[in-house]
């Protein structure tokens with residue numbers, strides 16, 4: 001018999017991910033703190049639970065996708081948290097981006113009750129969540145990864161088992177270092193082009209397919225030129241992830257000069273009230289220092 005699935009956290013990401021589980025034919029129970037966000041999925045065939053604990057009592061596999069580390073702790077370990085309903089042998093898959101260290105602590109707490117855990121953070125944005133094309137980085141035991149695979153395949157395209165508990169979160173943070181330092185380079189490149197009197201679109205056309213090409217350059221470079229700051233991923237959420245990176249780097253004693261610089265630049269934009277703009281608005285921090293804009 002197919003395992004009963006529960007989904008906690010129907011935000012921008014969770015809505016699309018849960019819908020893809022329904023489309024794949026899974027029986028789905030959902031819970032969201034703001035109850036109205038459950039309505040659309042219930043009308044599409046999911047059933048609504050009254051709390052994470054109630055959801056967990058009805059499920060074999062419980063998925064969480066909430067904002068930050070304390071939020072996962074609240075819905076899993078808190079009052080009425082999933083831990084109070086999870087049975088021995090059941091599996092919790094956390095798909096939020098949170099602290100690798102706290103992930104390992106939560107996994108240990110669940111293991112005391114015979115409950116398994118995988119950390120399975122994602123990359124690919126709201127578009128990837130809606131289309132079921134997310135990249136999913138999974139940490140935990142191999143047999144539980146195999147167990148979870150049909151569920152993960154309903155939500156993602158590239159699913160990589162990268163190591164034990166917390167390894168998925170650590171790889172996600174590697175992803176975030178690459179994204180933001182890359183965006184810093186895109187911003188510097190465009191400002192330098194502007195100062196040199198270049199046509200910015202022609203500059204992008206000339207360099208995008210060469211050795212300097214990247215997803216950020218191809219997708220966010222044109223948005224910068226168009227001064228289109230709509231978010232794929234907001235500065236506020238990006239900053240949350242960079243805080244997680246720098247905390248983990250501190251624990252591991254590794255210097256991250258570029259990432260720390262970008263963290264401070266994003267802070268200036270948050271203080272200017274731009275936290276809900278897209279992470280490519282990083283260029284605005286550079287423009288303020290330069291005294292002119294790109295485009």
Ligand code: NAP
Nearest residue numbers: 009010011012013014033034066067071096097122125126
């Ligand atoms: P979001 O739209 O802000 O949704 C956050 C969800 O978490 C909502 O369902 C919210 O409930 C719930 N939540 C937050 N704190 C809670 C708490 N203390 N107790 C119970 N529920 C709580 O965020 P999102 O974009 O879906 O992101 C979710 C996770 O995916 C984050 O860790 C994010 O970093 C990661 N992620 C996001 C993207 C992206 O492009 N958006 C890409 C990759 C990874 P309410 O509805 O009641 O507020």
